[in-house]
Amino acid sequence: NAGVTQTPKFQVLKTGQSMTLQCAQDMNHEYMSWYRQDPGMGLRLIHYSVGAGITDQGEVPNGYNVSRSTTEDFPLRLLSAAPSQTSVYFCASTSGTSSYEQYFGPGTRLTVT
Amino acid sequence: DQQVKQNSPSLSVQEGRISILNCDYTNSMFDYFLWYKKYPAEGPTFLISISSIKDKNEDGRFTVFLNKSAKHLSLHIVPSQPGDSAVYFCAAGGFGNEKLTFGTGTRLTIIP
Numbered sequence: 001n002a003g004v005t006q007t008p009k010f011q012v013l014k015t016g017q018s019m020t021l022q023c024a025q026d027m028n029h030e031y032m033s034w035y036r037q038d039p040g041m042g043l044r045l046i047h048y049s050v051g052a053g054i055t056d057q058g059e060v061p062n063g064y065n066v067s068r069s070t071t072e073d074f075p076l077r078l079l080s081a082a083p084s085q086t087s088v089y090f091c092a093s094t095s096g097t098s099s100y101e102q103y104f105g106p107g108t109r110l111t112v113t
Numbered sequence: 114d115q116q117v118k119q120n121s122p123s124l125s126v127q128e129g130r131i132s133i134l135n136c137d138y139t140n141s142m143f144d145y146f147l148w149y150k151k152y153p154a155e156g157p158t159f160l161i162s163i164s165s166i167k168d169k170n171e172d173g174r175f176t177v178f179l180n181k182s183a184k185h186l187s188l189h190i191v192p193s194q195p196g197d198s199a200v201y202f203c204a205a206g207g208f209g210n211e212k213l214t215f216g217t218g219t220r221l222t223i224i225p
Contacts, residue, residue, distance in 0.1 A: 004156070031211040040122075042202060042217040043157070050211070058212070090156050100145045100206040100213060104156030 136203030
């Protein structure tokens with residue numbers, strides 16, 4: 001099992017550009033989520049999905065879109081990048097059947113100039 | 114409104130001693146609490162959890178204590194080892210769904 005994988009590891013964007021952060025898991029988990037980590041702010045939930053075809057907003061959804069067409073994949077789209085979106089992004093998944101334990105990917109460090 | 118708070122941004126402890134990391138929460142509907150450990154340039158990894166029906170859970174050197182009346186939980190690491198140096202996040206969940214609310218983290222440094 002590869003667990004939760006994220007690509008790319010690093011990305012630099014110019015203001016106004018768009019891009020997609022990829023996330024995939026091979027554990028057949030129904031629940032997936034995206035977080036951003038900023039200094040002094042902890043991990044904040046951007047969007048989450050409880051299964052294929054179902055997504056919902058988290059704490060800080062503005063400027064981001066998600067879709068969930070398969071159980072395995074949960075991409076995060078930045079529509080028009082802003083410097084405030086400079087952050088480290090983590091994708092996570094959980095089976096949701098027995099505990100709240102979430103498995104995290106290695107993260108994507110995004111810089112918007 | 115920060116529902117899960119870790120008021121100590123950093124903590125230094127001598128190797129072999131006990132490390133105590135604290136976490137406070139405000140929402141009494143949380144019914145499940147977790148601790149995650151994070152090394153630089155890696156994703157957080159699950160460490161230990163506790164449900165609201167318990168007041169203590171142990172796993173090797175790690176023990177989590179929950180005081181529901183005070184809305185406070187703590188993570189004890191005994192004995193502390195250099196490999197324990199990391200950022201520790203407290204998280205809370207509940208309401209019948211899988212959403213977690215994280216604290217801001219405490220950077221633990223173990224001094225050899």
